[in-house]
Amino acid sequence: MLPSPAEVxxxxxxxxxILMEHTAVTVQEALYGLLIGIVxxxxxxxxxxxxxxxxxxxxxxxxxxxxxPTIAIAPLLVLWMGFDMTPKITLVVLTTFFxxxxxxxDGFQSADKDEINLLxxxxxxxxxxxxxxxxxxxxxxxxxxxxxSASYAVVGAVISEWLGGFEGLGVYMTRVKQAYAFxxxxxxxxxxxxxxxxxxxxxxxxxxxxxxYLDK
Amino acid sequence: MEKLVAAGISVVYDGEKIxxxxxxxxxxxxxxxxxxxxxxxxxxxxxVLSGLLKPDEGKVLIDxxxxxxxxxxxxxxxxxxxxxxxxxxxxxxxxxxxxxxMGKKEAREKARSYLPDFGLEGTENKYPKELSGGMRQRCxxxxxxxxxxxxxxxxxxxxxxxxxxxASVHRWYxxxxxxIKLSTVFVTxxxxxxxxxxxxxxxxxxxxxxxxxxxxxxxxxxxxxLSDEFIRYKREIIAKIV
Numbered sequence: 375m376l377p378s379p380a381e382v383x384x385x386x387x388x389x390x391x392i393l394m395e396h397t398a399v400t401v402q403e404a405l406y407g408l409l410i411g412i413v414x415x416x417x418x419x420x421x422x423x424x425x426x427x428x429x430x431x432x433x434x435x436x437x438x439x440x441x442x443p444t445i446a447i448a449p450l451l452v453l454w455m456g457f458d459m460t461p462k463i464t465l466v467v468l469t470t471f472f473x474x475x476x477x478x479x480d481g482f483q484s485a486d487k488d489e490i491n492l493l494x495x496x497x498x499x500x501x502x503x504x505x506x507x508x509x510x511x512x513x514x515x516x517x518x519x520x521x522x523s524a525s526y527a528v529v530g531a532v533i534s535e536w537l538g539g540f541e542g543l544g545v546y547m548t549r550v551k552q553a554y555a556f557x558x559x560x561x562x563x564x565x566x567x568x569x570x571x572x573x574x575x576x577x578x579x580x581x582x583x584x585x586x587y588l589d590k
Numbered sequence: 591m592e593k594l595v596a597a598g599i600s601v602v603y604d605g606e607k608i609x610x611x612x613x614x615x616x617x618x619x620x621x622x623x624x625x626x627x628x629x630x631x632x633x634x635x636x637x638v639l640s641g642l643l644k645p646d647e648g649k650v651l652i653d654x655x656x657x658x659x660x661x662x663x664x665x666x667x668x669x670x671x672x673x674x675x676x677x678x679x680x681x682x683x684x685x686x687x688x689x690x691x692m693g694k695k696e697a698r699e700k701a702r703s704y705l706p707d708f709g710l711e712g713t714e715n716k717y718p719k720e721l722s723g724g725m726r727q728r729c730x731x732x733x734x735x736x737x738x739x740x741x742x743x744x745x746x747x748x749x750x751x752x753x754x755x756x757a758s759v760h761r762w763y764x765x766x767x768x769x770i771k772l773s774t775v776f777v778t779x780x781x782x783x784x785x786x787x788x789x790x791x792x793x794x795x796x797x798x799x800x801x802x803x804x805x806x807x808x809x810x811x812x813x814x815x816l817s818d819e820f821i822r823y824k825r826e827i828i829a830k831i832v
Contacts, residue, residue, distance in 0.1 A: 489672050491642050496686045496737050497662040506685065510676040587676050587717040 377557040385557035399542040404527040407466020415474035423482040452538035465534040470523035477519030481512025517581040524573040599648030607798035623784040631799030665737035671730040673718040680714035686737040708732040724755040745777045
């Protein structure tokens with residue numbers, strides 16, 4: 375039942391072409407989902423920061439939405455949206471959105487009051503204060519949220535593929551599981567971990583590039 | 591000539607009067623200190639003068655123009671240098687120009703020409719974390735200056751510096767003030783600093799805070815903090831502040 379590392383390695387090599395095809399699909403879903411998640415998170419965080427009423431109304435809803443298990447909504451999404459990429463991307467958006475939105479909001483709201491006053495005294499408007507204080511100040515929090523979300527993104531895409539679809543690593547996984555091909559199963563698990571790691575490394579690199587003024 | 595006038599300022603916060611009937615004037619080219627113990631309402635006066643806080647009573651005039659509750663005419667600086675860490679020195683100091691709508695390139699150009707005067711040559715592409723404490727303060731002062739206001743409000747700007755750095759920054763500040771025709775209100779609890787730098791000293795004390803004394807410091811500058819006169823002024827102030 376438990377394949378040796380050599381067997382897993384061999385399976386990985388022999389299955390590589392197929393795995394790559396499925397990887398392309400899964401990575402696409404993860405990236406699209408993550409990007410859309412970032413855009414939504416950004417919009418919601420900006421709104422909640424700017425209008426206290428929206429924050430009060432929306433924040434609890436967001437928190438509660440996070441208690442709904444992903445695995446329970448995935449089949450529903452498939453039923454509603456079909457077997458193509460849309461339900462998968464939607465699920466990734468749902469899982470990646472929250473960590474980014476919350477960390478961004480925290481970042482915006484922890485802006486230094488004295489710095490904001492200083493810019494006001496220089497005649498800065500709301501947008502300028504956002505541009506020069508709040509946005510750059512939230513950079514670190516944003517990237518910690520993004521790191522968490524990046525690791526969710528690949529896993530989220532795979533889970534949604536389990537529950538309906540024709541391509542992707544999740545589909546491959548269900549197939550090899552049904553064939554009791556444990557060596558291939560382990561090969562794909564390792565591949566998924568690697569993908570998450572690569573994505574997180576990319577996030578770390580982005581942080582370094584966009585925020586060169588940080589200490590290590 | 592009167593540059594800045596505060597007349598009859600009172601501030602109530604949470605039903606409690608913080609400062610009452612505070613009036614002071616700053617003449618052109620003068621350095622005036624507002625001296626008070628902690629809790630006397632110095633920061634409140636500071637916030638009213640800078641326009642960040644609208645007083646419940648009283649007015650703030652600059653060149654005879656009413657600026658009560660309107661920030662933007664007086665530049666100010668706190669103990670924290672508040673340099674934005676994500677901007678380089680040149681972008682930090684040119685920020686007030688950019689905020690007023692000047693193009694980035696032009697703003698940098700203008701700011702660059704002041705770097706030597708402020709002892710900041712060669713640092714323009716550095717980030718604030720790479721500067722020493724004294725340099726950061728000078729950088730913040732240049733930014734203050736480039737806001738274009740000819741009145742500066744400083745709230746214990748040098749109190750985080752070590753004694754030797756402080757002495758050199760003091761000398762340098764007096765010099766630069768003269769050169770760029772700046773009038774300064776200096777908020778401090780440091781009596782030595784007040785006597786060393788000020789033309790006049792206002793003492794803020796009591797609860798709610800009131801101006802209880804105005805003392806003219808009649809010693810030619812630069813002053814020797816060990817001279818008899820200097821110590822006499824210090825004694826006088828200490829006697830009046832407690």
